[in-house]
Amino acid sequence: MTHWRAEDFTGIRGILTNAEPLSRHTWLGVGGPADLYFEPADEADLAAFMRQADSTMPLLLLGAGSNMLVRDGGVEGCVIHLGEAFSAITEAGDSLMAGAAVTDAALARAAGKLGRGGLSFLVSIPGTIGGGLRMNAGCYGSEFKDVVERARIMLRDGTIVERTPAEMGMSYRHSDVEADAIFLSARFRTTPKSVEACKAEMKEMLQKRAETQPQGVRTGGSTFANPDGDNAWRVIDAAGGRGLRVGGAHMSEKHCNFMINSGTASAHDLEELGEEIRRRVAAHSGISLRWEIKLCGRAMMKETKHA
Ligand SMILES: Cc1cc2nc3c(=O)[nH]c(=O)nc-3n(C[C@H](O)[C@H](O)[C@H](O)COP(=O)(O)OP(=O)(O)OC[C@H]3O[C@@H](n4cnc5c(N)ncnc54)[C@H](O)[C@@H]3O)c2cc1C
Known part of the structure; x- marks a missing residue:
């Protein structure tokens, strides 16, 4: 039973609800309810919430949900989703400022229309700026750390700091920023x-x-990060993982590092499939694959039928 309730907060202007099903908010279409779910009206509203939140309450940020596997038992504490108030794109000299809720594709297209290069690669990543900063997302030879000048971040106590990619410890599909820090916006270099x-x-x-x-x-896109000097899809393929099924989940035939919910998968099916892939790859090539998709929430055991 949860002890975090929307009724315990006062003066909040955004949407604050109990037991929001997260399957509605993730690309994989799975995930149990969040104890609390918050879409702040603006930055001041977010800071007001952070000041009232008990310091022991877990926080989880949710962007477009394109890199998240939320377990069937839901998420303890509060899931925070930044919406409309965090979706501005503005010019700042040769740079562009984008709110954390701006989609990567929207920023790429806005930059293109202004005749500013360097951000085109973002057009094909289906996440938001907030998720991209956390993941140091990238493709086609570029990643966030190459184009971000600095990010504005709200810390757990509601204070706001600015950090450069070096200060955020951004590396391949990773950043070292505190797990409960909230990316608010970032400034992007363009040419x-x-x-x-x-x-x-x-x-x-x-x-x-x-x-x-x-x-x-x-x-959820690439399930596993590429191991050093190799490709995740290649080692998965070599271990017989292409098309592998667990319940309603399977690895794509077209790109075998992509896991797919064929419509009836539980989060348990998807996680079991990923773990089975990890076991097979370890046995075949000795490589320990790292999940690129973020696993979060509480497990709720369900029977899984292995194919
Ligand atoms: C079809 C497909 C293709 C993809 N292709 C690529 C690709 O080419 N390259 C690539 O790198 N990724 C790719 N991805 C993965 C995904 O799109 C990226 O990781 C993206 O950056 C995630 O952004 P999001 O907004 O969906 O974040 P979410 O999935 O919602 O969250 C991802 C992580 O970011 C954190 N987070 C989200 N918003 C914030 C915030 N405001 N402040 C702090 N933390 C936050 C979450 O807590 C979580 O830890 C792909 C996914 C799909 C489904």
Whole structure:
């Protein structure tokens, strides 16, 4: 039983509810309820909530939910989702400022329209700026740490700090920033490039995606980070993981590092599938794969039928 309740907070202007089902908010379409779910009206509202929140209450930030596997038992404490109030894109000299709720694709397109290069790779990553900062997301040879000048971050006590990528310890699909810190916005470096060239670059990247990755399915993108000097998909394929099924979950035939919920998967099925892949790869090549998808929440055991 939860002891965190919306009724215990006063003066909150945003949406604060009990028991919000997280399956509605994740790309994989699974996840039990959050004890508390909060969409702040603005930064001041978020700070007011943080000041009232008991320091023992766990916090989990949720962006577009494109890199999260939330377990069936839901999430203890509060899940915070930044919405409309955090979705501005503004010009700042040669740089662009983007709120944490801006989608990567929206920032890439806005930069392209302004004739600013360097951000086109973001067009094909389906997350938000907040999730991208946490994950140091990237593709086609670029990642967040290459283009971010600094990020604004709200700490657990409601204070706001600014940090550079070096200060955030950003490395391959990782940042060292405190787990309960909240990215509010970031400033991005751009270089001049013609509108047409930006458009062509983005079109090419999206085409490449469509050719190599499953489209229109419930997935979390790359399930595992690439091991040093190799590709996760290659070692999964070599260990017989392509198409492997557990309950309603399977590894994509098209890109075998993508796990897919075919419609009936529980979070348990998906996690079991990932762990079975890790076991097979370890047995086949001795490589210990690291989950790139963030696993969170409480387990709720369900019977799983192995294929
Ligand atoms: C089809 C598909 C393709 C993908 N391709 C790529 C790719 O090419 N490259 C790549 O790097 N990733 C890729 N991903 C994974 C995913 O899109 C990225 O990791 C993305 O950056 C996650 O952003 P999000 O907003 O969805 O974050 P979420 O999935 O919601 O959260 C991810 C992490 O960020 C944290 N977080 C989210 N918002 C905030 C915030 N405001 N403050 C603090 N922490 C926060 C969460 O707590 C969690 O730890 C892909 C995913 C899919 C489904």
